[in-house]
Amino acid sequence: MGQTKHTGPIKLPKGIQPKFWVSPIPFGLGKVKPKHIRDTMKVVWENKDNLSYAKNIITKGVCDGCALGVSGLYDQTLTGPHLCTTRLNVLRLNTMPAIKEEILHSDIDELRKLSSTELRKLGRIPYPLIRRAGERKFSRISWDEAMDIIAGKMKKLDPKQYAFYLTSRGITNETYYVAAKVARFLGTNHLDNASRICHSPSKTALNRSLGVGASTCNYKDWIGTDVLLFWGSVASNSSPVSTKYMLAAKKKGTKIIVINPYREPAMDKYWIPSVPESALFGTKIADDFYQINIGGDIAFMHGIMKHWFEMEEKEYGSAINHEFVQAHVNGYEELKAKVQEQSWDAIVQSSGVAKERIIELSELLAKSKNAVFAWALGLTMHSFATDNISQVANLALLRGFIGRKNNGLMPFRGHSSVQGTGEMGADPFVLPGGGWDKKNVERIEKLWGFELPKWQGDIVGVSLENAMLPDDHERKLKLYYLSGGNFLETMPNPKFVEKALANLDIRIHQDIILNTSTLVDAKEAVIVLPAKTRYEQEGGGTSTSTERMVYFSPEIEGNKNRIKEARAEWKIYIDLAKRVKPDTAHLVDFKDAQAIREEIAKANPNYDGIQYLKKQGDVFQWGGAWLCEDGICPTPDGKGNLIPVDIPSLDKPDGTFYITTRRGKQFNSMVFKEVDPFNDAERYDVLINPEDAKRLNILDGEGIVVYNEHGTFQGKARYAEITKGNIGLHFPEGNVLIPQGIYDGPSGIPQYSVAAKVEKAERYLAEKDTKYLEKRIDDLEDTPA
Ligand code: SF4
16 A cells, blocks of 8 residues: 655646636625735734744744645645645744733633633743632642642542543644553543544544545645545635645646535635735636535435446446446445435435436536545534445445545545544554554554553543543543643533533643633642643654645744743653653653654554654655555455445424534634634624525524524524525534534544524514423424434
């Protein structure tokens, strides 16, 4: 597998092509669109006190803005400069000074008045802090005191009673690896990460379908493929420079298809700042949109395949790539039987898309020699997410869209460096270089020199639930060690999350900034530890992109606002290990970052090569250009597996809406703009189909209430091109409606889509005492969400 190497960047195909323009009127005048130049000037102004360091981060560091990953200003896909406002927006996190003391030590209720955006703008955490039970303010403590308190508590607990969590805020592979090793050294497998919340179903499904857990192809494969299909992904928003690759693809004749309940404006039209033609006249991105029901993807894909089998009955080989299937695929007959048993009525009803339209796409794919399928949270944030993605793999395997140029499956990841978390073992289901099978456990035990805890660790959602267990329960979570993350604004059911966070004895927030979760009480103490950014870590660090490129980001000198007490995160984990188990801590000690990379190369054989990354611009791609090259998968028999899946029952009672949460201009829960520059929607706007709204007598802009048995959301209706029966809310604001405790079985990702009722605010408020508060919402009570 992976013999062919990535061939490096190519030039954006030349030639002005007015057929792709949004409008001949320059700069999108009169249209709702981002103001890139104005936003860039704002960033320059924000960073004015540390401009030369900011410039060095951008030109020398590996971008911490998204998982596309770029080292300095040049990428592996297209020649020419690579920069976007997402990167500029997170820049201040790396350049800002410390929080002013008088603010940092104010009454906790004063700090609680601030939103996470306001807390972020206060500046960086300057030194270790503690707030003990009953105390109104954070007080300063030394590193020694802080670490001794944490270690002292850990020594008293059963390792099943503490857990670690790592977010994706620029954390390097080195930190993920050391955290994963130290957690196991201390005896716990409760170790989870932010990437698993977003893309664990992708990994689980790709593993069972193809034996791989990452994108099988490159961004370069977009350029010139016949069809580039985005499934529940707003790639243009999460990785803005990807629009440049989309334009290059269009210029090479690629058709771009978007499947999403909402006609996302950023996937419809985009003004790409670095391409003069596009900056002036805009680019029409999607050639076609399929507006599907939330949760209707499996049925939709059944429809595509059902028509393929119908085509096959008329002409053998007209839709299925039999040569590929016979040589490289298992389970053909079982999948065919499953697909054929689905009725068109059920397919159309669940997907919300007309049969003729499904057939149109089915035939387009049947005629295409190449295709790349990319997807994101629209497919992964469901209780049936793993099946969603296996169904995408089914499509690719039947057509042989895998393991060669211009073909592949790409889980479109969001944050910088998330790809590396699981690969470094920072996840309850994996170890570096593999899973928990006997062979891999023995291999890692031999390498690490200590015995691993063998019990199954819990995912983050379950860990939070465990915080609410009775005190004497063996798994009652008493200490949570968090590297970044803001559960209050990322996990479903914020009220429950707050209770769970407050019910821990000790909570540790190792971070750069404060957020709303940091301010929640704890039964004994909240400890805050100042972390270094990725650009400050001694010996540099590496970060793995969506396309499996492992980039080296050097330590960058010259931060005028240096936080003297901040420490490299991997060093903090080692310090902790030394205090909890001093006698054997040498087993997890590393003298420098290079020593970590050398061990990673042994622990995860895919990463053999990381040890040679030493200076700015150094990069290698693990697995080569294509995983499953030539159709040969790293499964026991070398074949891909077709997986028959059922259409999930959505249990959406009549008159209710399926809701989904969407990101605006933000970086996970970090909101950068209160108004989405692509559709002018404010954060409490509810995207609703005008026909649905009119049926409920709701006017555009009018106050509405969305409610279910989990919570109530008050916002404003915004008429939008969203499939009837579906509504869109911003994340995290809409999380009050999302239940906790519902996960995708195989991967453990929480379900973020549920049914809810919608009413005019006026009517809801007038009748709320009599009609809603005392009454069970019977028809929603049994909805399994
Ligand atoms: S697209 Fe992503 S990797 Fe590229 S500059 Fe923007 S945030 Fe950074």
